[in-house]
Amino acid sequence: MITYxxxxxxxxxxxxxxxxxxxxxxxxxxxxxxVFLDSDRVIEEKEGRAIRDIFAQDGEAYFRDLECKFAQMGHPKRGCVVSCGGGMVVPDYVRDLLKERGVVVVLHASVDVILERVSEEGHRPLLEGEDRRERIEALLQSRQGAYADAGEVVRTDGLTVNEVVRRVIGIYRLNEPNFPL
Incomplete structure (x- = not known):
């Protein structure tokens, strides 16, 4: 193992x-x-409540503001692998900030794969109340430009987790020299 x-x-x-x-x-x-950080978990810890409760009590706009604050000052500027919430990179300034601070890799999956995965998981506030497939398609369409602009894309359909990990590490190693101390 290479240690950074x-x-x-x-x-x-x-x-x-x-x-x-x-x-x-x-x-x-x-x-x-x-160090691994999940922006959603960090936000939940700071707020003392689950994402679903933040959405229910304060709404999506409040949650998006928390995501922006996390991107600006809620994590170390170096030495972390950060799993970002799905909508975090929609605002241009957040996308730009992340690209200034490190390597950004976009993980992509088909609607069918996403639908299968989120059906196995718990509560997803943005998918409530409507046909999940239609909602996923609409959200993906609305975020397509942001994801395309965010970084290099790894298509995950048909790949094992280890294959995706190897591809992400490869992209990181290629781009790491662009961020000198």
Whole structure:
């Protein structure tokens, strides 16, 4: 295993819910000897409540503001692999900030794969009350430009977690020299 010091640039994993950001992020962090952070978990810890409760009590706009604050000052500037919430990179300034601080990799999965994965998981506030497939398609369409602009894309359909991890590490190693101390 190659060990990276805390001086290494951050690696940000972005993409839609259910694309594997947290699972892949943990494994990449372990392989690179970096700290793993999940922006949603950090926000939950700081707020003292679950994401679903934040949405229910304060709404999506409040949650998006918390995501922006996390991107600006809620995590170390180096030495981390960060799994970002699915909508975090929608605002241009957040996307730009992450790209300035580290390597951004977008994980992509098909609607069918996302639907299968989120059906196995718990509560997803943005998918409530409507046909999940239609909602996923609409959200993906609305975020397509942000994801395309965020970073290099890894298509995860048909790949094992280890294959995705290897691809993400490869992209990181290629781009890491662009972030000198």
């Amino acid at each position: 010091s805390s001086n290494q640039p951050n690696l940000y994993l972005v993409g839609f819910m259910g694309t594997g950001k947290s699972v892949v992020g943990r494994r990449v962090a372990e392989a690179l000897g970096m």
